[in-house]
Amino acid sequence: MDTGMDIRNIGLRGVVVASTNIGDVDGSVGRLVYRGYLIKDLAGKASFEEVVHLLLNEILPDRDQLRAFSAQLAAERTVPPELIAALKTRPKNALPMDVLQACVSMLAHHDPEADDPSREASHRKAIRLVAKLATVVAAWERIRNGQEPLDPDPNLSHAANFLYMMKGEVPDDDIAGFFDAALVMHAEHGFNASTFAAREIASTRAHMYAAVAGAVGSLSGELHGGANTRVMEMLIEIGSPDRVESYVKEQFDQGQRIMGLGHAVYKVDDPRALILAPMSKVVGERFGDTKWYEMSALLEKIAKEEFKKRKGRDIFTNVDFYSASLYYMMGIPMDQYTPIFAIARVAGWTTHIIEEQFAEAAPKPMLYRPESDYVGEYCGPEVCEFVALDDR
Amino acid sequence: MDTGMDIRNIGLRGVVVASTNIGDVDGSVGRLVYRGYLIKDLAGKASFEEVVHLLLNEILPDRDQLRAFSAQLAAERTVPPELIAALKTRPKNALPMDVLQACVSMLAHHDPEADDPSREASHRKAIRLVAKLATVVAAWERIRNGQEPLDPDPNLSHAANFLYMMKGEVPDDDIAGFFDAALVMHAEHGFNASTFAAREIASTRAHMYAAVAGAVGSLSGELHGGANTRVMEMLIEIGSPDRVESYVKEQFDQGQRIMGLGHAVYKVDDPRALILAPMSKVVGERFGDTKWYEMSALLEKIAKEEFKKRKGRDIFTNVDFYSASLYYMMGIPMDQYTPIFAIARVAGWTTHIIEEQFAEAAPKPMLYRPESDYVGEYCGPEVCEFVALDDR
Numbered sequence: 001m002d003t004g005m006d007i008r009n010i011g012l013r014g015v016v017v018a019s020t021n022i023g024d025v026d027g028s029v030g031r032l033v034y035r036g037y038l039i040k041d042l043a044g045k046a047s048f049e050e051v052v053h054l055l056l057n058e059i060l061p062d063r064d065q066l067r068a069f070s071a072q073l074a075a076e077r078t079v080p081p082e083l084i085a086a087l088k089t090r091p092k093n094a095l096p097m098d099v100l101q102a103c104v105s106m107l108a109h110h111d112p113e114a115d116d117p118s119r120e121a122s123h124r125k126a127i128r129l130v131a132k133l134a135t136v137v138a139a140w141e142r143i144r145n146g147q148e149p150l151d152p153d154p155n156l157s158h159a160a161n162f163l164y165m166m167k168g169e170v171p172d173d174d175i176a177g178f179f180d181a182a183l184v185m186h187a188e189h190g191f192n193a194s195t196f197a198a199r200e201i202a203s204t205r206a207h208m209y210a211a212v213a214g215a216v217g218s219l220s221g222e223l224h225g226g227a228n229t230r231v232m233e234m235l236i237e238i239g240s241p242d243r244v245e246s247y248v249k250e251q252f253d254q255g256q257r258i259m260g261l262g263h264a265v266y267k268v269d270d271p272r273a274l275i276l277a278p279m280s281k282v283v284g285e286r287f288g289d290t291k292w293y294e295m296s297a298l299l300e301k302i303a304k305e306e307f308k309k310r311k312g313r314d315i316f317t318n319v320d321f322y323s324a325s326l327y328y329m330m331g332i333p334m335d336q337y338t339p340i341f342a343i344a345r346v347a348g349w350t351t352h353i354i355e356e357q358f359a360e361a362a363p364k365p366m367l368y369r370p371e372s373d374y375v376g377e378y379c380g381p382e383v384c385e386f387v388a389l390d391d392r
Numbered sequence: 393m394d395t396g397m398d399i400r401n402i403g404l405r406g407v408v409v410a411s412t413n414i415g416d417v418d419g420s421v422g423r424l425v426y427r428g429y430l431i432k433d434l435a436g437k438a439s440f441e442e443v444v445h446l447l448l449n450e451i452l453p454d455r456d457q458l459r460a461f462s463a464q465l466a467a468e469r470t471v472p473p474e475l476i477a478a479l480k481t482r483p484k485n486a487l488p489m490d491v492l493q494a495c496v497s498m499l500a501h502h503d504p505e506a507d508d509p510s511r512e513a514s515h516r517k518a519i520r521l522v523a524k525l526a527t528v529v530a531a532w533e534r535i536r537n538g539q540e541p542l543d544p545d546p547n548l549s550h551a552a553n554f555l556y557m558m559k560g561e562v563p564d565d566d567i568a569g570f571f572d573a574a575l576v577m578h579a580e581h582g583f584n585a586s587t588f589a590a591r592e593i594a595s596t597r598a599h600m601y602a603a604v605a606g607a608v609g610s611l612s613g614e615l616h617g618g619a620n621t622r623v624m625e626m627l628i629e630i631g632s633p634d635r636v637e638s639y640v641k642e643q644f645d646q647g648q649r650i651m652g653l654g655h656a657v658y659k660v661d662d663p664r665a666l667i668l669a670p671m672s673k674v675v676g677e678r679f680g681d682t683k684w685y686e687m688s689a690l691l692e693k694i695a696k697e698e699f700k701k702r703k704g705r706d707i708f709t710n711v712d713f714y715s716a717s718l719y720y721m722m723g724i725p726m727d728q729y730t731p732i733f734a735i736a737r738v739a740g741w742t743t744h745i746i747e748e749q750f751a752e753a754a755p756k757p758m759l760y761r762p763e764s765d766y767v768g769e770y771c772g773p774e775v776c777e778f779v780a781l782d783d784r
Contacts, residue, residue, distance in 0.1 A: 009409050011595070011758035017401050021768030036771050041778035050781065062784040086481040089474045094501035101605055102497035109486035109494070191764045193596050197589060197606055203403070204585050204613025213493055214589055214606030221596025223759050264761040366403035367615045369656040372583045376413030379428050386433035389442065392454040 013264070017191065017368070018199070019359070022055065022351050025190040027265035032272065034188050035059075043275050048158050048183040048344070049073060052130055055188060055351040056123065070157075076131035077152035077161065080110045084139060084149060092144045096137070096339045097220035101213050103136040104129070108209035115207050119358050125208045126350035133346050134158065137339040138165035159183055162343065167331065174286065175330060178279050182323055185272040186341050188348030190265075194218035194225065198349040199356040200368045208353050215349045216342055222259075225345070228337040231260040231324035241295050248302045252310055258303050260321030269316050276322035283329050292325035405656070409583065409760070410591070411751070414447065414743050417582040419657035424664065426580050427451075435667050440550050440575040440736070441465060444522055447580055447743040448515065462549075468523035469544035469553065472502045476531060476541060484536045488529070488731045489612035493605050495528040496521070500601035507599050511750050517600045518742035525738050526550065529731040530557035551575055554735065559723065566678065567722060570671050574715055577664040578733050580740030582657075586610035586617065590741040591748045592760045600745050607741045608734055614651075617737070620729040623652040623716035633687050640694045644702055650695050652713030661708050668714035675721045684717035 009015055024033045032039040035054050042051055046060065049070045053061040061069055083106055090099060108114040111128065113121040139149035142165075150165045159180035163171040171179070189195070198215035202208070219225035238247045251258050263270055277297070284290035300317050307315040327337050379385065401407055415426045424431040427446050434443055438452065441462045445453040453461055475498055482491060500506040503520065505513040531541035534557075542557045551572035555563040563571070581587070590607035594600070611617035630639045643650050655662055669689070676682035692709050699707040719729050771777065 009407055012404075012407075012409060012760050012762035013758075015401055015404075015407065015762050016765050017404060017762040018764050019767045020764040021766070024766035024768070031775075033775055036768055036776035037778055038775050045778065045780060060779070060781075060784060063781065066781065082481045082483065086478045089478040089481070090498070091474065091501050095507060098497055098500040098506065098601065101602060102494045102501070105490055105494035105497060105605070105609075106482070108490040109483050114490065115487060191762050193592065193759055193761055196760060196762055197592050200585065200589050200592060201606060201610040201613070204610050204616040205618070206609050206611075206613035206616075209490065210493060210609030210612050213497070214593060214609045217497075217598050217602030217606045218593040218596050219598075220602050221593070221598035221759075224596040224598075226597070264759060366405075367585055367613075367656060368404050368588060369585055370404035370407050370409040370583050370588055372410050372412040373408050374413070374416035375411045376416070376425075376428055383423075383425055383430050384428035386429055386437065387452070388437060389452075389455065389458065392452060 011264075017196075018356075020190070020352070020355060022348070022355060023188045023190050025265050027263070027267050030266055030268040030271050032189065039185060039271050040275060043184045043272070044177070044181040046184065048180050048187070048347075051184045051187050052347045055347050056126055056354075071154075072127055073131045073158060074152070074154040074161075076128045077135050077154070079107070079132050079135050079139065083107065083110065083136070084143075087140055087143050090140075090143075094144075095220075096140060096335050097216065097226075097342070099140045100133070100137060100339050100342060101216040101220070103140075104133070104209055104213040104216055107132060107136075108207065111209070114209055117205070117207075117357075119354070122208055122354050122357060126354065129208065129212055129346050129350055131158075134162040134343045135165060137336065137343055138162055141166050141333065141336060163330070166336075175283070178283055178326065179330065181275070181279065182326060182340075183344040185275060185319065186323075186344035188345070188351070192224070192264075193221070194345065195349055195352050199352050202353045202356045203367045205357075208350060211353050212346060212349050215345070219342055219345065220338060225320075225338045225341040227259050227318075228320040228324050228327070228341060229334050231320050232328050232334045232337065234259050235292055235295055235299075235325065235328075238295065238299070241291075241298050244295060244298045245302050248299065248306050252306055258299070260317055260324065261300075261303055261307075262315050263318040266316060266318065268314075270318045272319040273317040273321055276319065276326060277317075280322045280326045280329070283326055287329050289329065292328055293322075296322060296325050403656075409588075410748075412582070412744070412747060414740070414747060415580045415582050417657050419655070419659050422658055422660040422663050424581065431577060431663050432667060435576045435664070436569070436573040438576065440572050440579070440739075443576045443579050444739045447739050448518055448746075463546075464519055465523045465550060466544070466546040466553075468520045469527050469546070471499070471524050471527050471531065475499065475502065475528070476535075479528075479532055479535050482532075482535075486536075487612075488532060488727050489608065489618075489734070491532045492525070492529060492731050492734060493608040493612070495532075496525070496601055496605040496608055499524060499528075500599065503601070506601055509597070509599075509749075511746070514600055514746050514749060518746065521600065521604055521738050521742055523550075526554040526735045527557060529728065529735055530554055533558050533725065533728060555722070558728075567675070570675055570718065571722065573667070573671065574718060574732075575736040577667060577711065578715075578736035580737070580743070584616070585613070586737065587741055587744050591744050594745040594748045595759045597749075600742060603745050604738060604741050607737075611734055611737065612730060617712075617730045617733040619651050619710070620712040620716050620719070620733060621726050623712050624720050624726045624729065626651050627684055627687055627691075627717065627720075630687065630691070633683075633690050636687060636690045637694050640691065640698050644698055650691070652709055652716065653692075653695055653699075654707050655710045658708060658710065660706075662710045664711040665709040665713055668711065668718060669709075672714045672718045672721070675718055679721050681721065684720055685714075688714060688717050
């Protein structure tokens with residue numbers, strides 16, 4: 001029996017498990033960088049394709065590099081017809097994250113390089129996964145609604161093409177731009193739970209699809225990516241601005257959390273929330289319906305005040321808080337918000353998997369195999385005496 | 393930038409991440425217990441059904457309890473026809489672990505309780521997963537060989553029924569018994585990489601199928617469950633006992649590991665290897681072909697001596713070393729060894745997920761969210777200055 005339980009290790013908070021040169025989250029000052037660049041310099045200024053290039057190739061591309069890279073991504077958007085056939089066997093009420101997880105595993109079945117451990121193959125698989133996950137999410141949206149999936153349009157950006165494949169019409173540049181910025185803000189976030197799951201799985205030398213499928217599973221939880229759907233459900237449940245205050249007090253009275261508030265890492269404003277809030281406002285104005293933005297802003301204000309009053313400390317909105325109303329106004333079904341998070345974060349997952357597989361820096365990663373503190377005492381301090389079935 | 397990198401955290405070796413009362417692995421003395429019972433008292437003495445009951449319900453069942461529990465498991469063995477239809481869309485050369493991972497996610501699509509967070513629903517999902525994973529693995533074996541899957545036979549034990557569904561004939565009691573013991577020995581092993589992945593995913597409040605799919609991914613890696621397939625590939629590559637010595641020396645000369653030797657936790661004999669080795673011998677004698685057992689035993693002997701000579705310390709065989717030849721002699725295809733590991737370990741995964749979800753002991757688990765040490769210095773110690781695309 002181990003006796004080394006250290007309460008500080010619970011949830012691995014503050015436990016440094018690896019070196020990385022992909023990104024940095026400094027929760028104490030609200031700083032998020034991808035390969036050295038601040039998120040506020042990237043979101044809305046560099047496209048999702050540029051950011052995927054930055055993550056995977058470690059530099060922001062110039063025009064020629066971006067043209068070639070975008071073409072490579074666009075060429076990988078199609079998925080095999082057998083995968084569409086498999087999707088058509090799925091019950092229409094299946095949860096989109098569960099469908100996405102199955103599809104990640106199924107994409108491996110069609111990739112002759114699935115099990116190729118070389119760095120070059122891993123890089124190609126990363127591009128395939130980033131390109132195809134968007135197609136899969138859009139295809140399921142149409143199939144579950146009894147529609148045929150649409151072929152990707154290689155002339156559209158990744159963001160615009162996804163909205164086109166999902167909704168059947170090409171978005172205008174403004175909407176595509178906001179959606180692109182949302183993808184950029186969700187692309188990478190250090191050793192969050194899903195990325196850590198991906199690295200943990202890759203550490204056994206499992207291949208990239210196996211690891212990304214695990215990450216999709218981790219993201220689906222409501223304490224992680226699942227929160228954006230819950231935020232919108234909450235806003236709809238509240239219904240109108242005049243009910244915000246009573247809702248907040250009721251939740252806190254019952255010791256319940258408010259979805260979209262608080263973060264495992266940020267102790268100040270989440271820099272992504274600061275960018276998303278004005279985007280949600282602008283998109284609301286654009287569609288002539290700022291109700292959801294206003295409710296969100298009011299909820300933020302009241303919840304912060306109430307939290308401060310009760311707990312004596314501050315709480316801040318996180319990335320899920322304003323992305324919910326943004327996606328809602330774009331007409332995206334609520335249970336697709338977390339899959340949309342996934343089609344962005346897959347850029348970070350695959351980059352981290354490659355780092356886990358091929359890290360050159362010391363100390364090198366190794367298979368994650370923690371210890372536990374055995375507290376079972378079924379038969380006293382000694383092991384139990386086995387009694388055969390007939391004598392039980 | 394964090395500066396807290398502690399080399400001792402690499403791979404989380406020795407880092408205690410949670411309390412558990414499911415099982416204990418004491419690598420220093422080679423002791424493995426499930427709920428207080430030594431593995432040597434369980435393997436071959438208690439059936440897989442008894443052990444699943446022990447894990448999930450915390451006690452070894454009496455006759456009546458076992459009868460009810462076995463009936464419950466047997467009733468859950470069938471899988472929906474839509475899942476078989478989906479399997480038939482899969483390329484025949486898909487890797488069985490990749491197919492299994494997709495099926496775990498797809499089983500969620502058919503379970504109306506998939507997203508039910510109650511303890512009772514989790515318990516039912518655990519029983520479903522234990523029951524159905526065996527059916528899925530056997531079904532894929534037949535489908536990829538152009539055969540129709542066989543319906544499970546509720547009158548057979550879990551072990552015998554799996555072999556029947558996979559091979560089309562009911563095994564005799566001896567073979568079923570050895571296979572049952574192998575399942576028991578693979579059912580649980582503390583915070584190994586796949587179980588940790590399952591718990592990590594469940595910690596976000598993702599549901600049980602999402603977490604088990606991640607665990608399947610983690611198990612597929614050759615540093616984890618994938619090793620048993622690699623052991624058999626190695627034995628076949630060596631080909632005959634007279635080549636064992638040169639193979640061992642060659643591997644060590646090249647700084648290569650020998651599959652099935654060494655373990656992240658055991659510093660003495662793996663207690664499961666001590667049980668599997670004589671089983672491999674008896675099954676070999678039974679089929680009149682002890683070649684693979686003898687090669688394994690010789691490889692173990694020479695590798696241990698050679699390792700001691702070169703490194704000055706001991707190395708031991710692990711669970712994968714003798715299970716490989718055992719499964720081979722039972723006529724199971726090599727790339728199904730790891731899926732067989734999975735159909736046993738799913739008992740441990742699901743038990744751990746329930747513990748993660750409903751732990752009553754303090755400290756309570758929380759979302760796993762470790763830190764990393766950011767070592768990227770792309771633009772010197774400061775963040776990079778962003779340059780727009782047109783100016784790059």
